[in-house]
Amino acid sequence: YRINNAFKGYAHRESYLEEAVKTLKVEDCPDYEYRKGQKGSVIVIGGKGEKIINTYGHTNNVMYRLSVFRSMTLEKYNELKKEDKLPKADYITYVTRDAHQGLSASERSEKRYGTNNECPQGNKYHLVSKKDSSIDDKGRYTMYISDNNNNRDIQGPNGFRDGIAIHEHDRKGSKGCLTLASGNGEPGTNTLGKIPVEELYNEIPDLFLHEVMKDAERTDDNGLVHDMSIDRRPVRLILEEREVIEKTNNNKPYWEGFIDEEYKV
Known part of the structure; x- marks a missing residue:
């Protein structure tokens, strides 16, 4: 649809796909x-630190594996994991x-x-787009974590929290967000900016x-109009418990990640 939103030659291309x-x-x-x-996707963010990167003057960003499993429901993921039959992830990156x-x-x-501390662990989160999580399509970031798939809200030990995102900035001052620590992308900073997030x-x-395909339709050779729109599919997010060392900063505790040398990549 991105290549040809008029569905020109759709039936012909469909026959090639079926033959393939x-x-x-x-x-x-x-x-x-x-x-x-x-139908749906599962995102899993591990709790073991696997590597450290340094960006634009900020050091020791401990990074955790983020795995994307497409065409998979949360129930199916849990079933396959229990049976030790999980397929390889479709995409892997790393976040703080x-x-x-x-x-x-x-x-x-x-x-x-x-x-303002780290996002609580959990296995029932949703990952939502900026548009789907806001009634006015507004927001600073592209992706947010939600309890219910329709906003940017979760419940924490201190109650309501919102705006926990996956973004490009450093862990310092992230207020619980998961970050790719790729920087602002400014000249001379040696950072990638939003590219890894995109x-x-x-x-x-x-x-x-579903946003791209909401108005999609095609007209066949007989003049019949076919609805080609795609309903919204859930993107579930599992945030595993993080391995940490408790320290103190500004007279308050904080929980710092570390690298297990035997697990390090």
């Missing part, structure tokens, strides 16, 4: 069998999870998952596919 599926024996692939009929390092003591909670977003089509 047969020729390449797609239905014999175990990965296909696991994902057959599955440490928070509040640049904030004063008065700005953050003493609780690990409290105000790459991640594009690797999760279920975040935006």
Whole structure:
């Protein structure tokens, strides 16, 4: 649809796809069998630090693996994981999870998952786009974490929290966001800016596919109009418990990630 939104030659292209599926024996692939009929995506963010990167003067960004499993429901993911049959992730990147390092003591909670500290662990989150999480399509970032798939809200130990995003900035002052620590992209800073964030977003089509296809239709050779729109599909997010060392900053505790040398990539 991105290439040809008029669906010119759609039936012809569809026949080629069907022939390719047969020729390449797609239905014999175990990965296909696991994902057959599955609608939605699962994002998993691990709790083990795997590498450290330094960006625009900020050091020791401990990074955690983010894995994207497309064409998979949360229920199917849990089933396959229990059976040790999970397929390889469709896309992998790394994000920070440490928070509040640049904030004063008065700005953050003493609780690990409290105000302005790291996002609470959980296996029932949703990842939502800027548009789907806002009634006016506004927002600073591209992706947000939500409890219910329709906003940017979660519940933490101190109560309501909102605006926890996946973005490009450093962990320092991130207030619980998950960051790719890719910087502002300004000349001379040796940073990539929003590029890694956009790459991640594009690797999760279920975040935006319904927006692209909401008015999609095609007219066949007989003049019949076919509705080609795609309903919104859930993107579930699992945030595993993070391995940390408790320290103190500005007379308040904080929880710093570390690298297990045996696990390091």
